[in-house]
Amino acid sequence: MKKKALLLMVSLLAFVGVLAGCGGAEKSASKEKVVIGYFPNINHVPAMVAKEKGYFQQQLGDGTTIEYKTFADGSAFMTALKTGDIDAGIVGPGPAMNNYSTGADVRIIAGASTGGTVVLAAKDSGIKKPEDFAGKVYITPAVGCTHDVQYETYLNEIGVTSERIGGTMKHLTGKPAQYSAMLQSGKVDVVVAPEPWAAQIELETGAEVVIPWNEVSWGETLPAAVLVASGKMIDESPEVIESIVSAHKEAVDFIIENPEESKEITIKDIKAETGQELSREVVDLAWERIGFTYEIDENAVQEFADSSYVLKFLKEQPNFTDLIDKQFISSETARR
Template identity: 25%
Template sequence: MRTRAILATIAALSLLTTACSRADEGETSTGTTAAENTSPATELRLGYFPNVTHAPALIGTDKGLFEKELGDTKLTLQQFNAGPDEVSALLGGSLDVAFIGSGPAINAYAKSKGAAVRLISGVTSAGAQFVTTPDITKPEDLVGKTVVTPQLGNTQDVALKKWLADKKLTGKVQVTNMENAQTLDAFKGGQVQAAWLPEPWSSRLVLEAGAKVFVDEKELWSDGKFPTTVLIVRTEFLEQHPQTVKAFLKGLVASIDYADDDESDAQAAVNRQLEKLTGKTLKPDVIKRAWSNITLTFDPVAGQFKQLAKDQVTAGIAQTAPDVAGFADLTQLNAVLKEAGKPVVDAGGLDKK
């Protein structure tokens, strides 16, 4: 009997110790611990563009700022030329995190009925212009002309078509899509008379092809702020690897801080990466002009996403405005910003369904 009593006491103490241990680790409703539910990812697959509007991606890559924060997580880079292709990669599961335009970001969220992706940070505000040949002096001069955007349904495509609708020019202008480098050549050759482009391509058309700025998109938005580039993540990746997402966001914050602290070297870093990705660097006057037109920011300007969704209807890209409720999850970003002593970012109501 004494032996049974001793064994019973040992069993009770063992249960108590286990219960305390689980409480310390944060037991979930399923009986597993938080540590068991999530872990750092072995790999993070990142998508971005060789554009100045994706400068933080280029700076972070050039300076090794992402890898420094990611530690043992392997960073795999994938280059894209326009948002819709990047959306396909995200929804297909071959990409985890993406620097992307606001229009395709909304489309990714809408196509998956709010399930596949989350908006986790801003990247760049402004940095897109509508440039034309010098002889175009008023909207009506565009009738019958060929106007280019990077890709059907991308951020600049929506902006152009919304503007044309506002000017009652829908159907009176030939809108086509080209890769940015082809647009430059076509403009020089006279096949294209206007283009709505992100930086540095609008600057290249102005400085290298004799174009003029017809509309600077920031003039169309309150305080000149609109989300040109944002950061989104696959929802599944965010849920499985919040530590990795937070680490990557630390790298993003470090990249933007680097640009703020040393603008000249940040531009040099961007140029090195552009040469690596495209085989060419930007001329000093081009990168200087392009840089002056953008604002690097963690703020996704989330309050404007509802209007951006409505603009897709006006532009004829969507029949109904995509529902963006619940799109934003800035939890990890704001945790990083708090730790760095920086102001947190407002989700603009997009964090609620």
């Protein structure tokens, strides 16, 4: 009898051990900390709204700590994604494509916004049309960034190119928050600005819009910002990615349904991250040039990538078959 009791106890302990192992496997599938990256501009409002409303926390649960990091350009963002300093976040499609093409483990898992790229010239510069850009100095956030490719694609079609590929335009890079001062000081002739900086420059300096947001290449169709994660993160923690996408979708829906409150959240977040407080007039104008969506126009992405190759931002003809992963935005099980 004692022997049977001992065997029964051993069996029960083994069974408990199996259950514990299962529980441990479930726990390891979650993350104790998730870091979300984004830029402090209006194309990245979904991250600001999700942050303010606590959507990531709600989706990932109280056992997960949520942190946020902001970036001034796509290069710094992609470095952080590759090193694991961030787990997911919003970035322009340009940096995502460029890094993917050079072997980076990055996947686009949702759209975030469209539009928001505006090309302006100083009020008294004499620049009235795109053909006037030849020989001028222009500035974008980074070489090969989304706004840069949109701008250079548009100009390439009319025969105006940068010094980088044998043309006459001189290219500088810098933070969009500095563009207004650089334009007024004469350090640059043309700014290729994401919103809300374009609206701020236009209203505060009287700069003239030479190429409107909906006329620059793919102005209305190209994802201006996308939600990305690493392939490793998707493979190892798909439920975490699903939760991140679900929170992102909630944020996009909120923006569409509550534009006025979303504008207030934007003003507050940009001030906290950059020290600059945008006027409501600036935000209202910028908002007219932006669309928010978690869907992705794959054709526009491929056309943009092909142009990046033609303009020599990419060394090889791109193949983005595996870059865009739509399983999470199309999943019926995604929590909304």
